Amino acid sequence: xxxxxxxLWIMCDQLRHDYLGCTGHPTLKTPNIDAMAKRGVRFSRAYxxxxxxxxxxxxxxxxxxxxxxxxxxxxWPLRVGEPTxxxxxKKIGVRNVLVGKTHMAPDIEGLKMLGIAPDxxxxxxxxECGFEPYExxxxxxxSNRPRPRYDSWLREQGYDAPNPWEHWANSGAxxxxxxxxxxxxxxxxxxxxxxxxxxxxxxxxxxxxxxITEAEGDGRPWCLHLSYIKPxxxxxxxxxxxxxxxxxxxxxxxxxxxxxxxxxxVFAAYMDMRxxxxxxxxxxxxxxxxxYMGLITQIDDQMGVLMKFxxxxxxxxxxxxxxxxxxxxxxxxxxMGEKDLFHDQSARIPLIVIDPSRExxxxxxxxxxxLVEGIDLAPTFIDYFGGTPPDHILEGRSLMPLLxxxxxxxxxxxxxxxxxxxxxxxxxxNQPIEQCRLFMVFDGRxxxxxxxxxxPMLYDIQSDPDEFADRGEDPAxxxxxxxxxxxxxxxxxxxxxxxxxxxxxxxxxxxKQMQVKGGILIGIWDEQxxxxxxxxxxxxxA
Numbered sequence: 001x002x003x004x005x006x007x008l009w010i011m012c013d014q015l016r017h018d019y020l021g022c023t024g025h026p027t028l029k030t031p032n033i034d035a036m037a038k039r040g041v042r043f044s045r046a047y048x049x050x051x052x053x054x055x056x057x058x059x060x061x062x063x064x065x066x067x068x069x070x071x072x073x074x075x076w077p078l079r080v081g082e083p084t085x086x087x088x089x090k091k092i093g094v095r096n097v098l099v100g101k102t103h104m105a106p107d108i109e110g111l112k113m114l115g116i117a118p119d120x121x122x123x124x125x126x127x128e129c130g131f132e133p134y135e136x137x138x139x140x141x142x143s144n145r146p147r148p149r150y151d152s153w154l155r156e157q158g159y160d161a162p163n164p165w166e167h168w169a170n171s172g173a174x175x176x177x178x179x180x181x182x183x184x185x186x187x188x189x190x191x192x193x194x195x196x197x198x199x200x201x202x203x204x205x206x207x208x209x210x211x212i213t214e215a216e217g218d219g220r221p222w223c224l225h226l227s228y229i230k231p232x233x234x235x236x237x238x239x240x241x242x243x244x245x246x247x248x249x250x251x252x253x254x255x256x257x258x259x260x261x262x263x264x265x266v267f268a269a270y271m272d273m274r275x276x277x278x279x280x281x282x283x284x285x286x287x288x289x290x291x292y293m294g295l296i297t298q299i300d301d302q303m304g305v306l307m308k309f310x311x312x313x314x315x316x317x318x319x320x321x322x323x324x325x326x327x328x329x330x331x332x333x334x335x336m337g338e339k340d341l342f343h344d345q346s347a348r349i350p351l352i353v354i355d356p357s358r359e360x361x362x363x364x365x366x367x368x369x370x371l372v373e374g375i376d377l378a379p380t381f382i383d384y385f386g387g388t389p390p391d392h393i394l395e396g397r398s399l400m401p402l403l404x405x406x407x408x409x410x411x412x413x414x415x416x417x418x419x420x421x422x423x424x425x426x427x428x429x430n431q432p433i434e435q436c437r438l439f440m441v442f443d444g445r446x447x448x449x450x451x452x453x454x455x456p457m458l459y460d461i462q463s464d465p466d467e468f469a470d471r472g473e474d475p476a477x478x479x480x481x482x483x484x485x486x487x488x489x490x491x492x493x494x495x496x497x498x499x500x501x502x503x504x505x506x507x508x509x510x511x512k513q514m515q516v517k518g519g520i521l522i523g524i525w526d527e528q529x530x531x532x533x534x535x536x537x538x539x540x541x542a
Contacts, residue, residue, distance in 0.1 A: 004221035013232035015325035040354030063378030063394035072419035080110030086130020098131035100227030139229035191242035231295035241294030279337030448484035
């Protein structure tokens with residue numbers, strides 16, 4: 001019997017597209033991820049549909065834009081009934097399993113309204129975004145939050161504390177051994193107070209391998225979402241990664257005085273956020289970026305562990321492997337910290353897809369510059385498992401033709417969205433909640449950003465690849481702005497919202513005269529006209 005196909009979907013948190021060896025970083029060591037790129041296709045122009053953790057992930061998990069699924073911020077639940085990848089895979093007999101981070105929150109009010117207990121089988125499925133939560137760990141565990149399994153596991157290894165996650169795995173120590181809070185950027189140059197093998201990244205790798213080992217006895221195909229917590233802050237790495245990189249590895253900041261002096265009001269407000277002011281300091285960059293790089297190399301080493309594990313079990317021949325991120329990190333570029341806006345440092349992500357099928361042999365080691373969206377992964381997985389992606393629900397497109405060397409008709413523009421109503425920026429700008437919306441349209445050259453209540457932003461990636469010159473008020477760009485505004489308008493008016501009725505059923509209603517077939521005879525003049533209609537129906541059915 002042929003072995004079942006599987007998907008291993010690896011996601012890092014806050015990993016920039018250009019912080020890998022295979023994407024051009026001059027000193028960062030990622031040999032295992034680079035080897036993965038040689039075995040598959042690296043998509044060089046992949047973008048998230050919202051540049052912040054929760055909404056971005058909900059787009060990945062539903063295959064739908066933020067405007068369609070409605071989860072606009074971290075902790076905003078997907079409404080009960082919103083279709084997810086897990087729902088689509090369940091229909092074709094595939095398990096959808098989580099190890100790591102999701103940012104999913106249950107729609108408690110929706111569950112109450114329907115009388116569904118959150119801890120019931122259906123309640124868990126809905127609350128966990130369609131995943132079997134083999135081990136869920138959303139990665140940030142201050143002392144006032146529910147404790148992860150990782151805490152109790154650390155205690156079992158002898159690392160006890162009221163908050164082991166923070167006390168050991170995400171804090172450092174000074175020369176006298178005094179605890180240094182890893183949340184604070186000033187301590188990013190210190191090593192985490194834990195042996196490397198007990199830190200979060202290898203722990204999650206082991207948990208993924210535990211699931212895969214157990215699944216071998218099950219026989220069902222699986223999609224395993226291995227979602228790493230790092231290199232997201234707290235920026236602190238265990239040895240040897242804490243000392244692996246230094247100031248010499250910190251590239252000059254990508255920023256200009258011009259962009260600060262001529263900043264769009266929304267951009268200026270974000271430059272003034274606490275994390276942006278601090279990450280714009282050279283002192284902060286020199287401490288944070290080496291730690292960030294060390295955390296990435298740690299992930300790379302775990303990719304080596306994971307690939308050897310899969311190879312030893314003969315799983316590389318029938319497992320699609322995807323490596324990506326939920327968004328980037330400004331790291332002081334453009335006078336910014338965190339993510340939030342649409343510069344490539346934030347909205348562009350690394351994406352490597354390894355299709356083990358023989359049909360994909362011709363594309364191995366290639367780079368594809370098609371405009372790819374994060375929502376394309378859900379239909380890709382369904383397609384790979386032999387299912388038919390439901391095109392009345394999913395707004396992404398299967399990458400399978402691109403993986404197999406075909407040249408399908410492809411999108412001319414891609415979209416991303418952001419809602420800043422939960423941020424201090426709303427108050428700085430005195431914006432009403434419903435107007436705190438940004439929309440990006442990118443055609444491969446021009447990046448247009450619609451900012452509700454303000455003028456647009458516009459960048460020409462061809463002549464200005466660093467995105468320094470905002471040409472949103474340039475009269476010479478009026479035609480470009482009008483064209484991309486029209487694309488945004490068309491997109492906004494045509495969401496995929498027929499989620500309860502497939503397109504084939506809609507098409508058949510008129511094409512096959514289903515109303516007349518059902519005995520609803522509206523506007524027909526006489527028996528002769530009715531007979532003619534029925535004759536056409538009979539001819540279609542013949």
